[in-house]
Amino acid sequence: MKITCLLLDDDPLVLDLLQAYASMTDILDVKAVFSDPLEAHRYLLTNDVQVLFSDVTMPHLSGLDLVRSLQQPPLVVLMTSHPQYAMEGFNLDVIDFLLKPISLDRFLKAVNKVASILRASQVNGEEAADTRAGWGSFFIRTDAQFVRLHYREVLYIEALKDFTKINTADGRTHLTLVNLKNLEEQLPPGLFVRTHRSYLVNAAQIEAISTMEVRVGGHALPLGQTYRERVTERIVNRSLIRRQQH
Numbered sequence: 001m002k003i004t005c006l007l008l009d010d011d012p013l014v015l016d017l018l019q020a021y022a023s024m025t026d027i028l029d030v031k032a033v034f035s036d037p038l039e040a041h042r043y044l045l046t047n048d049v050q051v052l053f054s055d056v057t058m059p060h061l062s063g064l065d066l067v068r069s070l071q072q073p074p075l076v077v078l079m080t081s082h083p084q085y086a087m088e089g090f091n092l093d094v095i096d097f098l099l100k101p102i103s104l105d106r107f108l109k110a111v112n113k114v115a116s117i118l119r120a121s122q123v124n125g126e127e128a129a130d131t132r133a134g135w136g137s138f139f140i141r142t143d144a145q146f147v148r149l150h151y152r153e154v155l156y157i158e159a160l161k162d163f164t165k166i167n168t169a170d171g172r173t174h175l176t177l178v179n180l181k182n183l184e185e186q187l188p189p190g191l192f193v194r195t196h197r198s199y200l201v202n203a204a205q206i207e208a209i210s211t212m213e214v215r216v217g218g219h220a221l222p223l224g225q226t227y228r229e230r231v232t233e234r235i236v237n238r239s240l241i242r243r244q245q246h
Helices: 012-025 037-046 063-069 084-093 103-120 123-132 182-187 224-236
Strands: 003-008 028-034 050-057 075-080 096-099 136-141 147-151 154-160 163-168 173-176 192-196 199-202 206-211 213-216 219-222
Touching: 003 012, 003 037, 003 103, 003 213, 012 028, 012 103, 028 037, 028 147, 028 154, 037 050, 037 063, 037 084, 063 075, 063 084, 084 147, 154 182, 154 219, 182 199, 192 224, 199 213, 206 224
Parallel strands: 003 028, 003 050, 050 075, 075 096
Antiparallel strands: 136 147, 154 163, 154 199, 163 173, 192 199, 206 213, 213 219
16 A cells, blocks of 8 residues: 655755655655645645645744645644644644654654554445544543544454553554443444444454454454344445345
8 A cells, every 4th residue: 555645844854854764665655745835735735645744843834834724634744843832733633743853763653653544544335424534533541641542543442341442553552441331432423333342343444254253453353242233234234245146
């Protein structure tokens, strides 16, 4: 899978570095490179890219203002030397926030996150409305901090007594003191499907379904008898390619 992107920074040395990093990934397809945010804005009004890598502090138009100005912005990764912009950036639902100087491993981590989010969003037919809703995010409290998670990056959620464990596509896990029933009630309807009394699964991430289990992100999870018919109807029957009757 190739990911189309635009690179924007008013520092030519940073742009050279980003292009070099992008060429090492074998997954990023750089469609445009700009040092002027106004030129980037004009390009984005008439051209589609999947992800925008943008500096924050630039003349005429900041990266934050650029994102605000777009009615349907692509996925956004912001870059800056000033960490105080991070919270404002995350309020715009950006995917990641890279502090300069940007190392290769940190850049690759951001690319992997973008790739996992795009994979999770690839559903067809009647699931399209659910996909659009999945571009939002939510906060959970874990330990002494609040963590933002995007709906589309969640693989599945597991009940652990009064806690739930949220498993994401990039291999992370998050524990939060909310039970599974309460969490399910607060997530957007249609994005997640209950497959077992202890599991809530991202419908777009399901890879296979058998009588006793569902496979999600390489994990085999139990499929409870109570939920089997509902899961089959919701996930399989809507998009099943059937043999033609003669």
